[in-house]
Amino acid sequence: MPGPSNPQRIVVGISGASGALYAARAVQLLVAAGVETHLVVSPLGQRLLRDELGMEGLDLAALAGREPGTDAPASLILHHHKDVGATIASGSFRHDGMVVVPCSSNTLSAVATGQAQHLMHRAAHVTLKERRKLVLVHRETPLSRVDLKNLLAAEEAGALILPANPGFYMLPRSVEDLVDFVVGRVLDHLDVAHDLSIRWPGHMRLVREAQ
Numbered sequence: 650m651p652g653p654s655n656p657q658r659i660v661v662g663i664s665g666a667s668g669a670l671y672a673a674r675a676v677q678l679l680v681a682a683g684v685e686t687h688l689v690v691s692p693l694g695q696r697l698l699r700d701e702l703g704m705e706g707l708d709l710a711a712l713a714g715r716e717p718g719t720d721a722p723a724s725l726i727l728h729h730h731k732d733v734g735a736t737i738a739s740g741s742f743r744h745d746g747m748v749v750v751p752c753s754s755n756t757l758s759a760v761a762t763g764q765a766q767h768l769m770h771r772a773a774h775v776t777l778k779e780r781r782k783l784v785l786v787h788r789e790t791p792l793s794r795v796d797l798k799n800l801l802a803a804e805e806a807g808a809l810i811l812p813a814n815p816g817f818y819m820l821p822r823s824v825e826d827l828v829d830f831v832v833g834r835v836l837d838h839l840d841v842a843h844d845l846s847i848r849w850p851g852h853m854r855l856v857r858e859a860q
């Protein structure tokens with residue numbers, strides 16, 4: 650039976666959509682919150698980490714917000730995308746949810762149609778079949794009819810579609826603020842505690858006064 654893990658356990662997939670900063674910030678905050686974080690990165694996801702963050706190879710310490718090249722936190726566990734025999738490929742492995750961040754249209758399509766080209770897709774299918782939470786931080790614009798149909802199919806299969814689509818009502822001042830807006834909403838849906846300033850106080854004047 651699915652149930653809460655102790656400590657909390659979350660699976661993170663990084664696919665080849667723009668927005669590597671979202672992935673890095675999510676991993677950093679999950680590790681900081683004491684969550685056992687199981688990571689799988691597609692080959693194009695790895696390329697995006699290199700292109701957008703300048704990361705050579707999969708630097709787990711850097712992803713977790715530590716000095717690049719230093720020891721990775723023990724709670725951050727990497728699974729190779731080709732290892733379809735990894736723990737996260739099995740429904741018997743209990744966890745508290747999975748997020749694909751960022752989620753490419755290719756990975757969205759695999760989730761929507763039940764195809765498993767590699768471990769990330771398999772882990773996503775397993776998350777759905779076990780009725781656990783699957784959050785897809787899809788990033789693409791504009792959206793084709795194919796994307797729109799896949800988004801609906803994935804949602805109907807049980808995924809939560811949380812597009813990389815930050816709000817501006819908190820008056821962001823930096824790229825980091827925009828990233829935190831999206832990542833904070835992801836953590837909310839995974840029931841992971843955080844203290845990011847993403848809560849609407851109810852009146853725009855209050856926001857301005859706080860700055």
Ligand SMILES: Cc1cc2nc3c(=O)[nH]c(=O)nc-3n(C[C@H](O)[C@H](O)[C@H](O)COP(=O)(O)O)c2cc1C
Binds near residue numbers: 665
């Ligand atoms: C620099 C770069 C940026 C990309 N950005 C996106 C994107 O924002 N959204 C998307 O759906 N695909 C994007 N792609 C294309 C995907 O990486 C490509 O479809 C790939 O097959 C995705 O594979 P994956 O889903 O296994 O990671 C991008 C590719 C590159 C090289």
